[in-house]
Amino acid sequence: MSTEMPRMFFREAIARAIAEAMRADPRVLVLGQDVGAFGGAYREFDGLYAEFGAERVRDTPVAEAATMGVGVGAAAAGWRPVVSITYMDFVMLALDPLVNYGAKLRYKTAGRLTAPVVVKTTAGARGQGVAHSQCLESWLMSVPGLKVVAPSNPADAYGLMRSALRANGPVVFVDHKRLYPIPGDGPAPDTEVPIGKGRIARHGADLTLTTHSFMVHTSLQAAVILAEEGISVEVIDLRSLAPLDVDLIQASVSRTGALLTVEEGQVTCGVGAEVAARLRERGAAFAGARMGAIAAPVSSNPVLEAVAIPNAERVARAVRLLLRTRDSGHVDAGGGELSAL
Amino acid sequence: MMTIRAFEQALAARPNHGFQLLSAGEEAVAVGLCSALRPGDQLLTGGRSIGPALARGVEPRLLMAELLGKAAGVNRGKAGRGHLADPESGFFGAHAVVAGNISVAAGVALATKLSGRPDIVCILFGDGAAGAGALHETLNIAALWRLPLLFVCDNNQFSVSTPRRAALAPRKLSDLAAPFQIPGRTVDGMDVNVVAQAIELAASGVRAGEGPAFVECESERFAAHSSTARETRSREELKHTRARCPILRLIAELQATGRLDDTSLRALELEVEAEIAGAVAFAEAAPFPDPREALADVD
Numbered sequence: 001m002s003t004e005m006p007r008m009f010f011r012e013a014i015a016r017a018i019a020e021a022m023r024a025d026p027r028v029l030v031l032g033q034d035v036g037a038f039g040g041a042y043r044e045f046d047g048l049y050a051e052f053g054a055e056r057v058r059d060t061p062v063a064e065a066a067t068m069g070v071g072v073g074a075a076a077a078g079w080r081p082v083v084s085i086t087y088m089d090f091v092m093l094a095l096d097p098l099v100n101y102g103a104k105l106r107y108k109t110a111g112r113l114t115a116p117v118v119v120k121t122t123a124g125a126r127g128q129g130v131a132h133s134q135c136l137e138s139w140l141m142s143v144p145g146l147k148v149v150a151p152s153n154p155a156d157a158y159g160l161m162r163s164a165l166r167a168n169g170p171v172v173f174v175d176h177k178r179l180y181p182i183p184g185d186g187p188a189p190d191t192e193v194p195i196g197k198g199r200i201a202r203h204g205a206d207l208t209l210t211t212h213s214f215m216v217h218t219s220l221q222a223a224v225i226l227a228e229e230g231i232s233v234e235v236i237d238l239r240s241l242a243p244l245d246v247d248l249i250q251a252s253v254s255r256t257g258a259l260l261t262v263e264e265g266q267v268t269c270g271v272g273a274e275v276a277a278r279l280r281e282r283g284a285a286f287a288g289a290r291m292g293a294i295a296a297p298v299s300s301n302p303v304l305e306a307v308a309i310p311n312a313e314r315v316a317r318a319v320r321l322l323l324r325t326r327d328s329g330h331v332d333a334g335g336g337e338l339s340a341l
Numbered sequence: 342m343m344t345i346r347a348f349e350q351a352l353a354a355r356p357n358h359g360f361q362l363l364s365a366g367e368e369a370v371a372v373g374l375c376s377a378l379r380p381g382d383q384l385l386t387g388g389r390s391i392g393p394a395l396a397r398g399v400e401p402r403l404l405m406a407e408l409l410g411k412a413a414g415v416n417r418g419k420a421g422r423g424h425l426a427d428p429e430s431g432f433f434g435a436h437a438v439v440a441g442n443i444s445v446a447a448g449v450a451l452a453t454k455l456s457g458r459p460d461i462v463c464i465l466f467g468d469g470a471a472g473a474g475a476l477h478e479t480l481n482i483a484a485l486w487r488l489p490l491l492f493v494c495d496n497n498q499f500s501v502s503t504p505r506r507a508a509l510a511p512r513k514l515s516d517l518a519a520p521f522q523i524p525g526r527t528v529d530g531m532d533v534n535v536v537a538q539a540i541e542l543a544a545s546g547v548r549a550g551e552g553p554a555f556v557e558c559e560s561e562r563f564a565a566h567s568s569t570a571r572e573t574r575s576r577e578e579l580k581h582t583r584a585r586c587p588i589l590r591l592i593a594e595l596q597a598t599g600r601l602d603d604t605s606l607r608a609l610e611l612e613v614e615a616e617i618a619g620a621v622a623f624a625e626a627a628p629f630p631d632p633r634e635a636l637a638d639v640d
Contacts, residue, residue: 066478073448
């Protein structure tokens with residue numbers, strides 16, 4: 001990215017993309033808890049209420065299910081709502097209108113209606129406990145008709161939000177509590193990041209690491225640690241989880257022959273499991289391993305939270321273990337990461 | 342009402358008619374309701390959608406084709422009874438998840454309001470939906486935002502097998518509107534004129550920008566929950582229930598006041614018969630969708 005671009009925070013990228021869309025299209029709305037004068041839990045809707053008013057930036061009651069229903073209904077009737085679900089854990093409350101109605105509307109009406117809603121929600125652990133920390137994006141990847149994106153930096157957040165606001169159907173835009181304080185290069189104006197395209201965040205030769213959202217930063221730190229040991233890791237920021245950019249991953253794995261998938265959510269039926277299965281189906285040969293949260297809830301207790309989710313040191317250890325196992329032909333009977341805790 | 346009854350009977354009599362929720366006994370709710378809606382209004386329903394769709398003006402032959410899974414259907418046979426939609430006819434759509442369409446209707450109402458159109462949106466749901474949180478959440482939002490949304494509950498007394506009294510605490514289901522300062526009324530859903538007048542009155546307030554209104558229509562379900570569900574009522578009970586037929590009631594009333602003679606009634610019956618026969622023939626002759634359509638309109 002050009003160094004001439006102004007630096008900006010994640011929240012500014014989101015607010016800018018939505019504000020521009022609202023100026024260009026009077027049918028773009030924002031619905032959700034605390035999105036109005038408060039400006040959003042992370043100030044990611046800052047300025048929208050002042051510019052567009054209470055008609056188009058609507059605070060809702062604490063009623064995720066109905067809010068999502070209103071969102072998909074207004075979308076079906078020709079509007080373009082951004083529905084904010086403060087924490088991703090609460091998307092559970094709103095799954096019925098999103099999955100049973102919004103995602104299927106175009107199919108079930110044979111194209112007569114569609115629900116182009118953008119669901120913006122914040123995932124990830126940051127001291128808020130078992131029901132405010134979860135990364136559930138893999139749950140949504142299997143829903144036909146639903147797109148899922150999870151950017152890791154302000155420029156991609158801007159570009160993916162722009163694309164989501166032009167999509168044909170519902171898009172879930174997942175961000176992360178720990179991304180909000182991290183500044184990044186600002187986007188070039190009007191750049192869209194197409195949904196379905198990943199990005200190589202760091203080039204490397206020995207192993208391909210796929211990840212998304214905040215774990216991109218964790219993984220890049222691990223790559224720096226490993227580089228000092230002479231291990232060259234290629235980090236792929238998936239950006240879009242549904243659809244997945246399998247071509248990009250396959251090209252990388254065909255060069256490195258090794259794949260570590262890293263996510264903050266659970267590995268069972270996780271993003272990494274899907275990445276690995278897609279590659280295997282294409283006949284790719286590689287040594288592979290998955291890394292994610294341990295199979296336990298994520299506590300608000302700082303010690304228990306830290307032990308539950310991947311950090312750079314643990315990612316680095318998993319890379320070393322994977323490469324050692326591949327090179328020695330010996331499978332670690334201890335079960336990898338958990339036994340190493 | 343006669344068209345709905347004959348249409349559903351023809352459908353149910355046909356082998357391989359699929360899984361259907363029929364509405365015999367509830368025709369007066371659908372017809373009375375739709376008589377008070379205007380062309381620009383939109384109706385959304387739960388899964389018991391056939392009667393309301395016909396009453397709203399969805400073409401019987403296109404509806405029959407849809408229900409039989411034919412590509413000539415209003416949604417190319419993909420939606421079926423549970424999800425059919427024909428917004429150009431003012432039938433925005435059914436949604437077979439109980440209570441699932443209530444908040445969606447509020448979204449359509451919000452879009453209508455923001456567009457500045459004078460139209461209203463009506464959500465028709467069963468008594469089963471009255472126990473769901475979606476109704477409470479949506480009543481609150483609709484009242485708060487003064488949405489042009491008319492809530493109509495077709496209380497057919499049963500959620501599959503569970504009697505309404507065993508499932509829902511409120512004395513009247515229209516009482517559910519009261520905490521939100523939404524005007525609510527309970528009326529006899531077996532009398533089409535009573536339903537029509539109640540809906541007209543409630544809709545006039547909604548049209549005037551007074552915000553939502555709620556009408557409960559107490560009806561009877563003459564058949565089992567679905568075309569494959571077991572009937573739980575006794576023969577005696579069913580006989581008693583079916584004697585309350587809204588169609589016979591209207592005919593008797595019209596005849597007693599000299600507004601319908603036997604010749605006109607017979608002509609009406611023949612007209613309905615011919616239309617339904619035409620709809621069935623059209624649907625039977627229509628092709629099924631190509632299997633490749635399974636992947637069309639997904640993304």
